[in-house]
Amino acid sequence: xxxxxxxxxxxxxxxxxxxxxxxxxxxxxxxxxxxxxxxxxxxxxxxxxxxxxxxxxxxxxxxxxxxxxxxxxxxxxxxxxxxxxxxxxxxxxxxxxxxxxxxxxxxxxxxxxx
Amino acid sequence: xxxxxxxxxxxxxxxxxxxxxxxxxxxxxxxxxxxxxxxxxxxxxxxxxxxxxxxxxxxxxxxxxxxxxxxxxxxxxxxxxxxxxxxxxxxxxxxxxxxxxxxxxxxxxxxxxxxxxxxxxxxxxxxxxxxxxxxxxxxxxxxxxxxxxxxxxxxxxxxxxxxxxxxxxxxxxxxxxxxxxxxxxxxxxxxxxxxxxxxxxxxxxxxxxxxxxxxxxxxxxxxxxxxxxx
Numbered sequence: 505x506x507x508x509x510x511x512x513x514x515x516x517x518x519x520x521x522x523x524x525x526x527x528x529x530x531x532x533x534x535x536x537x538x539x540x541x542x543x544x545x546x547x548x549x550x551x552x553x554x555x556x557x558x559x560x561x562x563x564x565x566x567x568x569x570x571x572x573x574x575x576x577x578x579x580x581x582x583x584x585x586x587x588x589x590x591x592x593x594x595x596x597x598x599x600x601x602x603x604x605x606x607x608x609x610x611x612x613x614x615x616x617x618x
Numbered sequence: 619x620x621x622x623x624x625x626x627x628x629x630x631x632x633x634x635x636x637x638x639x640x641x642x643x644x645x646x647x648x649x650x651x652x653x654x655x656x657x658x659x660x661x662x663x664x665x666x667x668x669x670x671x672x673x674x675x676x677x678x679x680x681x682x683x684x685x686x687x688x689x690x691x692x693x694x695x696x697x698x699x700x701x702x703x704x705x706x707x708x709x710x711x712x713x714x715x716x717x718x719x720x721x722x723x724x725x726x727x728x729x730x731x732x733x734x735x736x737x738x739x740x741x742x743x744x745x746x747x748x749x750x751x752x753x754x755x756x757x758x759x760x761x762x763x764x765x766x767x768x769x770x771x772x773x774x775x776x777x778x779x780x781x782x783x784x785x786x787x788x789x790x791x792x793x794x795x796x797x798x799x800x801x802x803x804x805x806x807x808x809x810x811x812x813x814x815x816x817x818x819x820x821x822x823x824x825x826x827x828x829x830x831x832x833x834x835x836x837x838x839x840x841x842x843x844x845x846x847x848x
Contacts, residue, residue, distance in 0.1 A: 519813035526806035533683030541685035561624030565719035585672030
C-alpha cells in the first residue's frame with residue numbers, strides 16, 4: 505500500500521472514530537432524554553420560546569413531513585449528494601485517463617504543499 | 619443552524635434578506651461566469667454543491683446528547699472562493715426548507731447568511747492564512763472546513779440572541795445560552811467534517827489536478843528538467 509493510500513485510510517479511520525466516540529459519549533448524556541438525541545435546531549427553538557414565552561411564530565411551513573418521512577427525505581438528499589459526488593469523481597477520473605492517464609503525484613506532494 | 623420557519627421577528631427576517639441578497643446575486647453571477655468561461659469546471663462546481671448537500675443532510679449524534687449537522691461549505695469556498703457558496707447554499711437551504719420543513723423561507727436570509735456567507739468566508743480566511751504560514755495543504759483544508767462549520771453555528775447563535783435577548787443578562791447572556799446549545803455539540807462534528815473534507819480534497823487532487831491548478835487552488839507541478847530539454 506502506498507503512503508498516500510495509507511494516509512487516506514488513516515484519515516477515514518480518524519473521522520469514523522471521532523463520530524463514534526462523540527456518539528458513545530453523547531449516549532450517556534442523552535440518558536436524561538430517554539436516550540433520544542435532541543436536534544440542536546429544536547433545542548434552540550425551545551430556548552427561544554423560554555427566553556420570550558410570548559413570541560408567536562408568524563409563519564409555519566407549508567409542508568411538514570412526519571418524523572419518519574423527514575428522516576427518509578434527509579437520507580434521500582444525502583444519497584442524491586453522494587451519487588452526484590460519485591458521478592463527478594468518476595467523470596473527472598475518466599477525463600484524466602483520456603487526457604493521458606492519471607499523472608503521478610509530484611514528488612513530495614503528500615498534502616504538505618499547496 | 620437551521621432557524622425554524624417564523625422563528626425570527628419580521629424585521630429581522632427582512633434585515634437578513636437585505637444583507638444576504640447582494641451576496642447571493644454576486645454568487646450567482648460568479649457561478650454563471652465560471653461555467654461560461656471555464657465549462658470544464660462544471661464538474662467541480664457540482665462536487666462542491668453535492669458535498670454541501672450531503673454534509674448538511676446528515677444528522678450526527680454528539681457528545682452533549684444532542685445531534686446536529688455539519689455544513690460542508692468550506693470545500694467549495696477553497697475551490698471556488700466564498701461568493702459561489704452563497705448561491706449554492708441558497709439552493710440547498712431552499713430545498714431543505716420546502717421539502718423537509720427544516721429551516722424556513724421566512725428565515726432563509728438569516729440561514730443563508732450564517733451557512734452560505736459567514737461560514738465560507740471564515741473557512742476561506744483560514745485556508746489563506748494556512749497558506750501564508752506554510753502549514754501544508756491538508757492542514758489548510760482541515761482548518762477551512764472545521765472553522766467554516768463552527769463559524770456558521772456561532773453566527774446562528776448571535777442571530778438568535780439578537781432576536782431573543784435574555785430579559786436579565788441581555789444580548790450577551792442570550793448569546794451564551796445559544797452558544798452552549800450549539801458549541802460543544804458542534805466541535806466533534808466540525809473535526810469529523812474537516813477530516814472528511816481533507817479526504818475528498820485529496821481525491822480531487824488525484825483526479826482533477828489541472829482544474830485545481832487553473833483555479834489557483836494548487837500551484838502548477840514543476841516541469842521535469844528532461845521535459846524542458848529540446
